[in-house]
Amino acid sequence: MRWMLLSFIAAVLFVENGHARDWKAYMAYHDATFNQPAGGLIYSLCDGSIYTYQPGETVVKTFSKATGLSDCGIQFMEYNADEEAFLIVYKNQNMDVLGINDSITNMPEFKDSDVKDKTVNDVTMNGRNAYVATNSGVLVVNMRRREFTNTYNFGQKVLSCACVGDKIVALTSKGIYNGDLGGNLLDAANWKHLNEYLLNRLFVFGGRLYGQAGDGIYAIDETTGNISKLLHGTYTFFHPYDDVFVIGNKKELILMDENGKVSRKSFANDFKSLSYDGELFWASRGSKGLQAFEIKDDSVKAASAAIIPNSPIRNLAYFLKYTDDNRLLVGGGSLNYTYQNYPGTVMMLDGGKWTNFQEDSIYEKTNVIFRNVTSVIEDPNDKNHHFATAAGGGLYEFRNARFVKLYTYDNSGLATILPNDATPKYYVRTAGLTYDKDGNLWMLNNEVDTILKVRRPDGSWKGFYFNTLAGYPTFDHILIDSRGIMWITHRRTTSKHHAGILGFYNNATLDDERDDTWKFRYQFTNQDNTSYTFNQVYDVAEDREGRIWIATNQGPFVLNNPTDFFNNDVVFTQVKVARNDGTDYADYLLSGVPITCIAIDGGNRKWFGTSGNGVYLISADGQTTVHHFTAENSPLLSNTVYSIAINGATGEVMMGTDAGLVGFKADATEPVEPLEKSNVKVYPNPVRPAFEGSLRVDGLSFDSDVKITTVSGQVVAQGKSVGGTFTWNLRDNRGRRVGTGVYHVIASDQEGKNGAVAKFVVIK
Template identity: 25%
Template sequence: MKRWIIAFLLLFPFLATAQNFQDRWTGHFSYVSVKDISQGDNKIFVGAENAVFTYDLSTQQIKTLSTVNGLSGEFITTVHYSEAFKLLVIGYENGLIEIVKDGEENILKVVDILEKQTIPPDRKRINNFNEYNNNLYISTKYGISVYNLSALEFGDTYFIGDGGSQIDIVQTTVQEPYIFAASASNGMRRAMVADDNLIDYQNWTTIMGGGFRAMEKLGNELYASNRSNAILRFTPQGNTTVVQTFSSQVQKFRLADDLLTITTKNSIQAFSEGFVQQSSVTNVQGFQIDLLSGYSFGNNFYLGTAEDGLLIVPFGNTLPTQILPNGPIRNSSFAMDATPGQLWVSFGEVDGDYNPYPLSRYGVSHLKDTLWNNINYEDLSAAVGGEPTDLVNVTINPENQDEVFISSFEKGLLKIIEDTPTILYNETNSGLEKAIIGSIDAGIRIYGSQFDGQGNLWLVQSKLDEGLIKLTPGGQFQKIDISNIINPVSELALTKLVISREGSIFFGSYSNGLIGYNPRTDSFNKLGKGAGAGNLPSDAVRALAFDAQNRLWIGTLRGLRVLYSPGSFFDQGQTPESQSIIILENGVAQELLYEQSITDIEVDGSNNKWVATATAGVFYLSPNGQETLLRFTKDNSPLPTNNVQDIAIDPFTGVVYFATTQGLVAYKGSATAPSDNLENVHAFPNPVRPGFYGNVTIDGLTARANVKITDINGSLVFEETSEGGSVLWDTTAFGKYKVRSGVYLVLVTTDDNLETKVSKIMIIR
């Protein structure tokens, strides 16, 4: 691995190299929104919302770069590929710059602008890169910085506003002997590019006032778009004329093959020297144009769309080729559910107070095996004849995995069968009814749901007395009055719902803590905040999960609690008490996850707990919570942000999915659900080839199965008892040394010694 040692001269010396996580992580990012495009070496480089993909024009191969490869996961604003130095440079909203070198695994993080204290955070945005004479002129919201691509180090920074103030520079271009800088609101300025003292603002001259959106040279003339979307031509003689005005907003100017590409929100056109239009596209077959960026070269337009990825349209044609990596419909995922081999994701948005307004109108995404199928909002609406807004919860029928129910926190309950939206249950076609509070229509606010052992789907609806609902397998809605335990009208939201081993229903709320219902006795009880009322750290309960020991784990806005005896929850005359988990940290007793805002809790096949938080990433806890087995944050993992909204676990593979506000990533966990027998025991990868440094997973185990691995001569090299349905082997002999090449026997015996299984693993060093 190549190492670069670099001194940054401008701000302060610092360089970080990103870690690659491809061995255990998979990125499931959305690439539909194309922020910027660059090209070089017969490749197209596409900056999506917070990930990048490349398209090889020769092989038509698509490659993606995301947090799994070491990118930051922050919001991308611009990209530039340098053919001279074989470098892809990525600029971000927060001022970060990342550099990817061809053939190198490491990604260099240039944090000088990001961490510069004298630049306000809202002025660090990277607007554009312009390469000239081995230097990259970086247009930012504070001015211009110069970065030497040969030495990989900063040079000067130019604050060129009046009096040396910081102004928003949208783009620069060099047309010798001048360098021009277009600002968003402080005019067009120029200076002599060879001047060694461009750091002095007095060496910059304002040649035109007003604000600009973009600028680029073409031949010996300069073109710019003002804020009114008029295209201005500047001649060397100093004359300025308006050559065209667009009716929609100008998005980008780009220059390649002696063609100026002007991209507006709904069109793209290419101009040769003298502003002669060579081709344009105002519509394409099968797509509605909504552009963020564009490029043209080689007689093709490259359209960067807001929702459809990259479209390639030949000059003089309207038939596009769509280039879009496999991924979900959006990055800001909110809720998920997983069963073996598949994952459903919704993208509804409610704020921290469960306010659904403004209503979100987003589709849903379905991952099956390795392929995503996206159902956009228009198709959802057309199929069910309604508006399934704010889709906030997903529940797959465990007895029929082709049947999925998705809660709308405004319009009812959406049912999807075999990827086809089938019905939107609402006040017109079911027992559901709108919540009318005075003169306000609060709609049908469905949230948490879960199936019981009889195939009934239990769900909660906010703002109604009959807020607990059972949907029978026959399609009947049965409603239960909860007004004797809480005031549903004043309650902002009923949240997560889970069902105990005995069939009792538990659901969270925003201001009334935890509510429980016993269908056998038709009785309620609840836990509230503080000692004597239930000992919750907050009345806002969002996360609930029963573990393998039937203990109820409760996640609130301000911490974690466990209800160890949910069976006694409904005992008459008693207020049950939840318990905090006390751990020792550096010899000091502390409450586990104290004051953390917990968004989800999931239990894996080993009875370990995955806990998602709104600000601190993900915690992986032992069955009793006393040990933190793993901690994933934005800094040490591919999580693009520490705001994790939901977790889902594939019980067969042990893959753990994390839905964040900036993208979906998956971790190859080892804890799978135990099997009923040993028929499906298998090891992967198998064979283990040279260059593999991870663990071999032995999967398909029963609970507490004994696993022994021996060499072909019968010498024992590994032994472990499974907690869930899998164990990991690091291919060493009891951790001492890596085993040699050869065939190794896996001997599995069930806990009761009634069943055995023998498998083989091939090791190739």
């Protein structure tokens, strides 16, 4: 778990518990949908993730894959008071048992089974057991032993179930069934069809069975199936507790005691769920967070401030980019060619604090729904000034995270696909923001004649026309390399368009097109004279040696001599990796793996995100897979990775997936040139006995030679930095953890011209 300060005190603090200590999940906690008091805490479900809050405190504790949960995207969490544990059911039917002592047990058997329809509809508790209503019957989970004990399949899709007295009652699309808890419920013949009433959910309160339907709450006889309407109305939240049944909707709150006495409170509210801890009522209020209320007589009064952990506003991380001062910009959208419509999402992480850019009121100011953000960028001369592109609308301008202006077809150099449509602004499709060294803002304007646009610092616009590319729909990323060449990816192949890459060089003369050079290539020929065409070309990056890496659905390709791109004999190299099996054979690096994004770290290593294969870290020479992270073997949230960005100062690798954002603390940072003692930092220092990680030395120059010595000069470890970082596992050449003492770090740069010395203490 992690501790996080609440957003109303505008700060964040994380304390790791040691599980997967190199990972951190940045989950959204802005849509509070359900909560449950347990063990003196309030467990709150937000955006499919859990945090706990202790009333009266100023921090929350978050749970994620990085803290031990087996998955992400929670559909249900139901508390078993007898065993003091929650059954967590994920949207993919994986399950965990989470104890109030923070113990976690994964139960993947149902998810991994060959059951055809695994849809989970409801979860209820009785004694030490959990009963999971599914489209394939009822699953029984022994919460004490943390294991499945039975599956009751009587030929019906079970929408909800409940145990009352000696009966188990199941709600199906064909009515209500029951069975004897002490009988053989594995035999479908022992399930009795009581009636054909169509309800939504069953509850037990005060030893009696109740059902919820669209028109009210019903009392049900669990033996005969007879029902009678208890409350008339459409109710959206309901939860039974020991001495009160909480029922309500947006206009009314009803509290029923064990004797059936009903107390009604009429008041407008935005509650999605309401719980009771024996003293206060806790409301999950969607975007307004978790909040306590005191209900006495006819009054309903707030008893706490709204609790909204500082976090991303949504689990959308399509686009990631670090600014020069290591602030992370996040855009949560898509190119929209699959007709997805994500809310306009622009977020920034700065020193642990999230800022979520304005969304409200943009429609009222522009008459365009703000959605599908494709890229975000910070003004290099003003860190409070940002722009965002969108798959429809145009170019959005923000200052201090507040909306300023929409640049669209009628007030800028941008064009719309459908100028004669009733809503032409929706067809101004933009992407690929980047600044050049002169402060010009470049972007892509898809599906129109002139697809490349630039906004000058004075606010004027210019377009660049490429005759064979007019109308291309999915130009995505722009990279301006160290030579000034612009590399632009076109995402996908259609019946009329090709996935490929555009190289454009304007000779640093923005207004003189006579010396411009451009070439679009959709067919690559490698060093073995094998030709490829692609369904997708996703991304492009330049490494520290000036080579251009191109991400395609058939793996990565490299331009070792990028200027050759404009020549007829250009070679797109596929790195060959020796098999090392006694033969001379080699395989192309990640051949056939759909590479969706590329990032280069401070050590010139390549981070590849993929579609369905997780994340690869490949050594600088391309010969070694340093890491292959998947959702199955690591806290990576999903194997579908959209974007990767690296914090050069800390080495944290941020990975945007279709399930949200996660970071991995890697062992490479940006090198600092020249090597100077004042830049070198060693941590932790001192190294205490409980520390189990690796010592880090940051602030080094590229490929520094590093030695760790005792005060007497004995070398206990040596090696090279990865970028600007050297890590050491605190063990000597014989694999033994070093003893208590003072140690020196002695570093020199590649040429041996500059050096630095630092010291640290180990306490064993």
